[in-house]
Amino acid sequence: MTEDALTDPGSRGVTDLLAAAAPTAAPGAGTLLRLLRDGRPRTRSELASVTGLARSTVTQRVDALLASGLIGPAGEAVSTGGRPPTTFSFRPGARVVLAADLGATHARLALTDMSGTVLAEERADLDIALGPETVLDWVVGNGRDLLEGAGRRVGELLGLGIGLPGPVQHSTGRAVNPPIMPGWDNFDVPGHVRGRLDVPVLVDNDVNIMAIGEHHTAWPDASHLMFVKVATGIGCGIVSEGSVYRGAQGAAGDMGHIHVPSGGDKPCRCGNTGCLEAVASGAALAAALTGAGVPASGARDVVELSRNGSVPALRALRQAGRDIGEVLAASVNMFNPSVIVIGGALALAGDHLLAGVREIIYQRSLPLATEHLSIVSSRAGEGAGVVGAAVMVIEHCLSPRHADTLVNG
Template structure:
């Protein structure tokens, strides 16, 4: 290790900030020992981070018998993040700090199939209202993260042929919203940001994780080696149109037959329950009926779990995740859906692939999306290279 590198990476102000983000408060002496930098270099870069409020003096201090040495910690309150998880019919909007603590939030039932300008204008207004109610303004904000219920080309932040979002194809969401907010805007599909949120808060130890959202559609987010895997064009994880065995008679909105989304998605499940003689309009109704203990609903929910497990078994054999996390409306159905998923995965997957596999419900519930949207921004803004461009040493 040389004075200017740590594990082969240059130690600028951004890398020094990463050390403080990932661990406890540190003294200047400890930072010198950790980085291998000269004490004067550490002091210069630490002072620059203090000026920009990225770090603060910590309450804790250490002493070897003389005057206690000051310790420094990452300042989670240095900036705010705007986060939004936009669903097909239900939206959640929030403000968080740099540690993903939610400071203010609001939910609304607003259909996504309105024109994008109308939805995004509502979103910008909601952000402004939450900031005002919390005593902040846009000057405190470092970025905005948005999740959309459809395919997104992550490099541009533009939706690409989203089946449930008419009028949104290739719409410049980051540019349109960024002009009105005056901050960087990052956009991804809703399942990817949920996977980020679950990994960041719920399962930080699971470096190989699959997050599956069971809603109107079915999709999955893939965490590989601790990082979100988006694929070449950002389309990784679109499992909703994988064919389920013995479901050829079910026609999907995509034009194919047997898609798992058309068989086991919340809308499909509600329709099957209604056909059995019990009215269910959506996933929320499914969960409500399940709580009432209706035996036919229990049977159909477990069967939907088996059909989802049929698709996931192949993914387990291919990817060998350490954890599968189930989220979305149907995740609230509890063990009935999960039991069906587990039954088929353990039956059809290799024993080695399932030896230590955990299959569990989401820990964050309907907050996974806004937490993940905030994480997306935080990781972008606080990347060492990004910090180095804004912090003058």
């Protein structure tokens, strides 16, 4: 099982869970924790039966998990004779997680429990171009405030997840040549944050964490999902077999810089011309509307215009949907997802963008690929990013290998 697996742990087979443990060692406390995270209380005997471990070994593992606070007694099972056995279950509130979704001009920070439920949050207008030190210090400072406000200590913090609006090498947590993030290129984000909060720090592209959040919140049973964020820029997060697909260098899903027929020779911020982002992003639509005599300064202005019934804005959104559909139609034939989710600031404008996407995908994609395809608006909404960043940390830190370190440390 991969550490960034997104599916409910209870849906995994026992063989998969045991395979996550070291091949030459008996399953540790982390494997028992993974079993218990499905929400169903179990007795020591049940855990021994499922894992094949000796009763004494299970007792030792359970005692370690009890001491860590990650599980707790959950009542008594039905007695089959003699004293009823005690059952044990996962305690999502035993630790908390900080999750940051950083956009081009905004920041959203949340405190969650280990189920991804948001306990408290903070939002702010924050320009990513202010640089990594300023932005990350805002995250750490406000994260400490959220912890204090919730009555939690830094020692209860499981980890911190961060989403950045640019290409990220997930293995190192460093942004790579981000076009709208001056000063961030190759900056050691995890190292900077760990110097202020001594916890695991995981970093990914903002669209990937939104895909994780949407999958976790609304589509946990979808094995193949694409999340398309349409805002200042355009990007796509891909979930395959329950895990984020990042590609060889973490650049998978960068659909905003694929050439589209309507793009012509329109310059894009990436240095090429005719990219999808150059004609269908919030920034591109705002510029086009302004040039046509309908002033708009960004994606949110385009949304506001559409909500007020502006015909030019509605037409622009429908065409943007068609342009996005051109790229997604090829992706549907290549990847064959079961769900495509459209999110981001422009998705808040209503059905016009979504209608344009659907129109082209159903025209251009193979019937077999679209037979059971759902093309929908985001259900997680603006909270998808922070939920996804939290889930990314939870799945990493509570994977069998890392959970063993957490319990034994």
